[in-house]
Amino acid sequence: MKYLFLLYGDENAWDAKSSSEKEAVIGAYVAYSDALRKADVLVAGEPLDHSRNGARVRTGSVEDGPFADGKEQLGGFYMIDADNLDEALDWAARCPAAADGHVEVRPVWNIGG
Numbered sequence: 001m002k003y004l005f006l007l008y009g010d011e012n013a014w015d016a017k018s019s020s021e022k023e024a025v026i027g028a029y030v031a032y033s034d035a036l037r038k039a040d041v042l043v044a045g046e047p048l049d050h051s052r053n054g055a056r057v058r059t060g061s062v063e064d065g066p067f068a069d070g071k072e073q074l075g076g077f078y079m080i081d082a083d084n085l086d087e088a089l090d091w092a093a094r095c096p097a098a099a100d101g102h103v104e105v106r107p108v109w110n111i112g113g
Contacts, residue, residue, distance in 0.1 A: 002043060002108035003088035004079050008072040009101030011050050028096040036080060041091065045078035072101050079108065 017025070029047075036042035048054075051065035051073050066073075078095070082088040085107070092103040 001084070001088075002079055002081050002110070003085070003092075004106045004108055005045075005077060005088075005092050005095060005097075006074055006104040006106065007076040007078070007095065007097035007101065008104065009075050009097055010071060011066075011073045011075055013100075025096065032094065032096055033078075035094070036078065036091065041080040041082055041087075043079040043081050045076070047076040048074060075101070 014022070014025075033042065033045060036045070054065040056063040056065075075097070080088060080091055082091065085105075088105055088107075092098065092105045095103045097103050
């Protein structure tokens with residue numbers, strides 16, 4: 001079954017990090033992505049740009065970012081193919097985002113086959 005990991009954190013904290021801190025964070029995500037690939041569970045994953053470069057669309061309106069609904073913003077995602085929710089939760093707990101933000105784990109509906 002496929003599971004989507006929605007990675008939340010303080011997107012403004014990135015700008016405050018030193019170059020070496022940024023390299024360490026990137027290294028942690030590269031290692032995590034490599035572990036997902038090696039286990040043959042990775043379907044997809046990407047970081048998202050700052051919300052100030054995004055927009056929200058609702059019927060009849062468009063709202064430009066940034067979106068200040070809370071302290072944490074959606075910053076990226078992974079989609080994995082795991083045997084069950086427990087396996088997905090185990091992978092989510094190892095995600096670097098879980099250390100300083102949170103990872104929302106959502107099963108993906110299989111509606112087409």
